[in-house]
Amino acid sequence: MTKEFRLNSLIRDNIKAMKPYSSARDEYKDLNDDMVFLDANENPFKNGLNRYPDPQQQKVKSLLSKLKNIPTNQILLGNGSDEVLDLIYRVFCEPRLDEVVIIRPTYGMYNVFANINNVNIREINLDANFDINVNTVCNLKNKNAKILFLCSPNNPTGQSVDPKKMERLLNKFPGIVVIDEAYIDFSENESWLSRINEFPNLIITQTLSKAYGMAGIRLGICYASKKIIAVLNKIKPPYNISELTQLKAIERLSETTKISEEIHRIQQQRNWLISEFKTIPLIQKIFATDANFILVKVDNANKRYQELIDKGIVVRNRTNQPLCENCLRITVGSKIENIKLITALKSLK
Secondary structure (H helix, E strand, O other), rough: OOOOHHHHHOOOHHHHHOOOOHHHHHHHHOOOOOOOOOOOOOOOOOOOOOOOOHHHHHHHHHHHHHHHHHOHHHHEEEHHHHHHHHHHHHHOOOOOEEEEEEEEOOOHHHHHHHOOOOOOEEEEEEEOOOOOOHHHHHHOOOOOOOEEEEOOOOOOOOOOOOHHHHHHHHHEEEEEEEEOOOOHHHOOOOOOHHHHOOOEEEEEEEEHHHHOOHHHHHHEEEEOOHHHHHHHHHHHHOOOOOOOHHHHHHHHOHHHHHHHHHHHHOOOOOOOHHHOOOOOOOOOEEEEEEEEEEEEOOOOOHHHHHHHHHHOOOOOOOOOOOOOOOEEEEEEOHHHHHHHHHHHHOOOO
């Protein structure tokens, strides 16, 4: 960064002062069959799940560390990315005093958590091309602006923040910059993980819900400096990731070849859908996308959304979002699902 970054000045005073809860499995980690465990008030009858899970999820983190080339002390896991976002709010934002900056349209939970935590919101719209005005963000004068949320690739637009603009924001924004990379695996752009140690104010969130096909287990991932991870660990619930979730995550993270093949197939189907959309008159504009979905502008989003529902196809109507009038967000499905979608769209008058 161009100026000295003082993490402690951003952390809430009560968080700095608090002592974290120490669970039974924090105090004694080695679950050896030869030991008698009478410390955690667990049921003694073995069924594979009678013991509490590892509160630090070390096996999952070790796998992620090897895959992403990030030390385990720079990784935090959450019950979905949503828990990670909530923890970030609670560490850095003083209710009724601090402010977060949200670039619209984007993922709606940034606003939801701001409201839950009683944090002020500064909303800045993208331009007509879904591009970010860096000068507007960098010229903010509020000293209580603690967090800037940037979803890249963005939901619902599908577009990524230009790397040069992102670097400028990381250098100029006075607080924490959260880059939400839920869709990064579908993009040709490189993850900011490769530069995470260059920016002490950078937090990156990722997920197993999209490219890894594990939405049902609710596992979100946070990468940051070891100092930021340490303070987030301080306030996270002791057993926030279940044993079943950890086991399924380990299983899935070991299937790297299969995951790569699935991502490639989704990208191929995305390209095919875009080519087909160009032949459908009711679709007026197709927005560029780096994600596993495509945002399109249609002649009448409310009408077309309902017509697709009537044909058994559910898409997302985004017409009420800023800059998204008459826009539908369409997830890339399987080949069979995509053919059904195109057939349905072509039948509409």
